[in-house]
Amino acid sequence: VDRKRIGIIGAGVAGLHLGLHLRQHGVDAVILTDTRPEDYRGARLQNTVAHHHGTLALERALGIDHWPVEQCGYFAHYHYFGGEFPLAFRGHPTAAGRSVDYRIYLPQLMADFAERGGVIEYGAIAEHDVPALVQRFDLIVVCTGRTPLGRLFARDARHSPLEKPQRSLQAGLFTGIRGQEPRGVMLSIAPGHGELVELPILSFGGPVTGLLLENLPGGDFEELQHLRYEDDPRRFRETFLAKLATHHPLIHERIDAQSFDLCSPRDQLQGAITAVVREGHRPLGDEKWAIALGDAHVTVDPALGQGANAAAYAAAILGEEIVRQDIFDERFCEEVDARRMDRILCAARWTQRMLEPPSAELRQLIAVMSQNQALLDAFSDGFSRPDLQWRRLGTPARILRWIAEAQAAA
Amino acid sequence: VDRKRIGIIGAGVAGLHLGLHLRQHGVDAVILTDTRPEDYRGARLQNTVAHHHGTLALERALGIDHWPVEQCGYFAHYHYFGGEFPLAFRGHPTAAGRSVDYRIYLPQLMADFAERGGVIEYGAIAEHDVPALVQRFDLIVVCTGRTPLGRLFARDARHSPLEKPQRSLQAGLFTGIRGQEPRGVMLSIAPGHGELVELPILSFGGPVTGLLLENLPGGDFEELQHLRYEDDPRRFRETFLAKLATHHPLIHERIDAQSFDLCSPRDQLQGAITAVVREGHRPLGDEKWAIALGDAHVTVDPALGQGANAAAYAAAILGEEIVRQDIFDERFCEEVDARRMDRILCAARWTQRMLEPPSAELRQLIAVMSQNQALLDAFSDGFSRPDLQWRRLGTPARILRWIAEAQAAA
Numbered sequence: 001v002d003r004k005r006i007g008i009i010g011a012g013v014a015g016l017h018l019g020l021h022l023r024q025h026g027v028d029a030v031i032l033t034d035t036r037p038e039d040y041r042g043a044r045l046q047n048t049v050a051h052h053h054g055t056l057a058l059e060r061a062l063g064i065d066h067w068p069v070e071q072c073g074y075f076a077h078y079h080y081f082g083g084e085f086p087l088a089f090r091g092h093p094t095a096a097g098r099s100v101d102y103r104i105y106l107p108q109l110m111a112d113f114a115e116r117g118g119v120i121e122y123g124a125i126a127e128h129d130v131p132a133l134v135q136r137f138d139l140i141v142v143c144t145g146r147t148p149l150g151r152l153f154a155r156d157a158r159h160s161p162l163e164k165p166q167r168s169l170q171a172g173l174f175t176g177i178r179g180q181e182p183r184g185v186m187l188s189i190a191p192g193h194g195e196l197v198e199l200p201i202l203s204f205g206g207p208v209t210g211l212l213l214e215n216l217p218g219g220d221f222e223e224l225q226h227l228r229y230e231d232d233p234r235r236f237r238e239t240f241l242a243k244l245a246t247h248h249p250l251i252h253e254r255i256d257a258q259s260f261d262l263c264s265p266r267d268q269l270q271g272a273i274t275a276v277v278r279e280g281h282r283p284l285g286d287e288k289w290a291i292a293l294g295d296a297h298v299t300v301d302p303a304l305g306q307g308a309n310a311a312a313y314a315a316a317i318l319g320e321e322i323v324r325q326d327i328f329d330e331r332f333c334e335e336v337d338a339r340r341m342d343r344i345l346c347a348a349r350w351t352q353r354m355l356e357p358p359s360a361e362l363r364q365l366i367a368v369m370s371q372n373q374a375l376l377d378a379f380s381d382g383f384s385r386p387d388l389q390w391r392r393l394g395t396p397a398r399i400l401r402w403i404a405e406a407q408a409a410a
Numbered sequence: 411v412d413r414k415r416i417g418i419i420g421a422g423v424a425g426l427h428l429g430l431h432l433r434q435h436g437v438d439a440v441i442l443t444d445t446r447p448e449d450y451r452g453a454r455l456q457n458t459v460a461h462h463h464g465t466l467a468l469e470r471a472l473g474i475d476h477w478p479v480e481q482c483g484y485f486a487h488y489h490y491f492g493g494e495f496p497l498a499f500r501g502h503p504t505a506a507g508r509s510v511d512y513r514i515y516l517p518q519l520m521a522d523f524a525e526r527g528g529v530i531e532y533g534a535i536a537e538h539d540v541p542a543l544v545q546r547f548d549l550i551v552v553c554t555g556r557t558p559l560g561r562l563f564a565r566d567a568r569h570s571p572l573e574k575p576q577r578s579l580q581a582g583l584f585t586g587i588r589g590q591e592p593r594g595v596m597l598s599i600a601p602g603h604g605e606l607v608e609l610p611i612l613s614f615g616g617p618v619t620g621l622l623l624e625n626l627p628g629g630d631f632e633e634l635q636h637l638r639y640e641d642d643p644r645r646f647r648e649t650f651l652a653k654l655a656t657h658h659p660l661i662h663e664r665i666d667a668q669s670f671d672l673c674s675p676r677d678q679l680q681g682a683i684t685a686v687v688r689e690g691h692r693p694l695g696d697e698k699w700a701i702a703l704g705d706a707h708v709t710v711d712p713a714l715g716q717g718a719n720a721a722a723y724a725a726a727i728l729g730e731e732i733v734r735q736d737i738f739d740e741r742f743c744e745e746v747d748a749r750r751m752d753r754i755l756c757a758a759r760w761t762q763r764m765l766e767p768p769s770a771e772l773r774q775l776i777a778v779m780s781q782n783q784a785l786l787d788a789f790s791d792g793f794s795r796p797d798l799q800w801r802r803l804g805t806p807a808r809i810l811r812w813i814a815e816a817q818a819a820a
Contacts, residue, residue: 331804394741
């Protein structure tokens with residue numbers, strides 16, 4: 001093989017990390033997308049994504065660490081467990097995380113990729129374009145479900161136990177919320193109603209606050225989902241504030257009611273995600289293979305911020321294997337899967353588990369964590385290593401062992 | 411967990427290697443089997459198994475390296491490819507292999523195990539014994555398909571493409587065959603009729619020659635399968651010799667017709683193996699799990715000598731994980747599978763492929779090997795690393811790449 005020809009469908013975090021990894025090692029890469037960098041400026045909020053420190057390390061290695069954590073990173077994980085006897089505490093991961101609005105992040109990475117010799121081709125992909133793509137590339141990496149190629153990958157029933165979303169999602173970027181010191185993300189849990197994730201996000205206007213409501217069906221936040229901000233901004237704000245006061249007091253107490261508002265009507269998003277694991281690769285005929293990456297491969301609820309981090313992790317592994325190998329057949333895909341699957345599956349399992357009612361053992365862990373800073377810090381650090389987290393938390397017996405180990409060490 | 415209680419069903423190579431590994435690390439292990447050491451002395455031939463050098467390294471680590479390779483090991487892989495233009499050549503693995511009659515090998519390992527504090531319990535296991543076993547052990551390792559526990563593990567259709575055996579097998583231990591210098595195993599291929607594996611085996615009477623016929627249905631060796639040695643030893647010998655003369659001349663030429671004979675009527679075996687990969691673990695209720703090891707997990711045709719070596723490899727990995735971990739749940743089994751499956755699957759795939767008619771590229775490789783000692787030696791060494799072998803031989807493109815690499819290096 002003289003020259004590797006890699007086609008990447010989709011310019012999200014998975015496709016761009018992969019493309020940048022390949023360019024760093026002198027491998028040709030073409031990204032195909034229907035979204036131009038300039039389209040992001042006026043676009044709606046894409047998501048509220050935090051990059052854990054493992055992903056930041058990958059970004060440093062790729063030379064795309066453009067946003068100093070001193071200015072916009074976060075250093076703490078705040079936890080609030082509501083209910084009859086509320087618990088609140090703060091954990092410290094071993095390194096800083098960061099959240100940059102993807103309407104800033106993605107076009108910056110596209111510019112980096114193009115500057116480093118990557119080719120981006122713009123346009124939609126129709127069914128009749130696929131044979132020419134198969135002809136053109138040695139390997140097609142599919143990073144979005146939105147093209148005919150994205151629909152290739154069948155649901156893997158062994159790892160996809162859910163038939164419907166566990167939460168309804170409502171996200172927005174807000175002004176008027178005072179941050180905490182040290183800067184951190186907060187996971188505030190309202191039993192019976194859902195979770196609220198608060199993140200310091202760097203957006204167009206500078207640092208703002210992202211709020212991601214993870215609403216349980218039938219809970220107290222359902223009402224909010226039926227209010228359109230555009231119809232009555234004041235009513236939306238007041239309803240939101242009242243519900244925060246009831247269910248998420250440690251966020252509510254930092255809100256200035258006068259200045260509390262969406263940054264702009266575009267800075268909001270509603271939706272719901274059914275967690276799914278898809279098969280990782282598919283033959284395209286002519287001895288060519290398509291490999292799924294990121295959301296096209298595994299989709300998780302955003303509650304624990306695992307999706308983008310798993311995508312970046314998998315992109316790094318796929319990039320390493322493309323650089324190292326030169327035959328991109330079924331065995332290649334299998335070797336990629338063998339390296340990437342465990343951490344991704346654990347991210348999916350842990351996310352699903354944390355959205356179920358907690359077991360007695362998990363409640364016990366939470367209580368112990370509130371009194372054991374080392375345990376709490378390890379738990380916070382585990383957001384970057386869902387495979388380790390799942391080894392500790394996957395069953396009641398494992399939780400009890402982790403508690404016992406932590407108490408023996410203390 | 412204060413003390414790990416590991417139950418091992420079956421005292422073949424898998425169960426004994428595992429038991430010895432556990433005892434070496436101070437872990438309690440009980441082996442349950444229906445065969446006593448003294449039963450082997452008068453038993454029929456069990457198999458004709460060669461331990462490749464990777465397995466010998468494991469045996470040294472376990473302290474069960476009782477048979478010096480200088481006396482009974484082998485150092486070369488002889489190949490004969492019959493047909494219109496026969497090819498014959500000799501490869502050298504990086505270290506010696508060894509074949510010891512399992513009627514000597516297994517009782518020796520049982521004695522080692524007992525001497526090192528292992529417990530062996532003798533008797534058949536019936537369906538109604540299972541609940542008590544589940545109660546008694548933290549993990550049950552099933553190394554034989556012959557008990558009710560062995561039938562637990564379902565066929566894994568993804569990795570079990572075959573519905574029936576690829577060969578009929580006929581094995582025996584013989585006198586009257588002069589060995590080669592250096593001592594070696596020989597794989598002699600008679601296109602359209604099957605293969606003959608010749609091995610120097612240490613048996614009760616000292617070094618003898620094992621012959622394993624891998625007969626293709628409809629081939630010239632079918633006749634031999636219908637001759638019972640006991641009915642007419644002379645006719646059996648003469649028919650055998652005539653067929654060896656026609657199809658396996660490089661073995662036939664070393665046979666002394668006068669002394670050529672089965673070592674004893676017990677030293678023969680007929681059968682056929684349908685290659686199958688079974689699921690690796692199964693819940694037993696009460697949060698207990700059974701894990702399959704060795705033949706109970708993956709069964710392959712013996713043509714390439716992969717079964718026992720895969721079993722020893724998997725036993726070492728399972729032993730390491732049992733020592734390292736202390737919760738033996740589904741996740742434990744999954745982590746064991748993640749470590750062991752690739753090499754085992756590649757052993758199964760490579761064996762199956764080598765019993766299919768060779769592709770043009772494989773025939774080309776064989777021709778190149780006959781002229782390229784480094785390539786041939788690497789191929790011979792690959793018997794100990796089926797995962798590497800499959801990376802080189804899995805597809806025509808991979809074979810061509812390996813040939814090109816070897817020719818560039820030469």
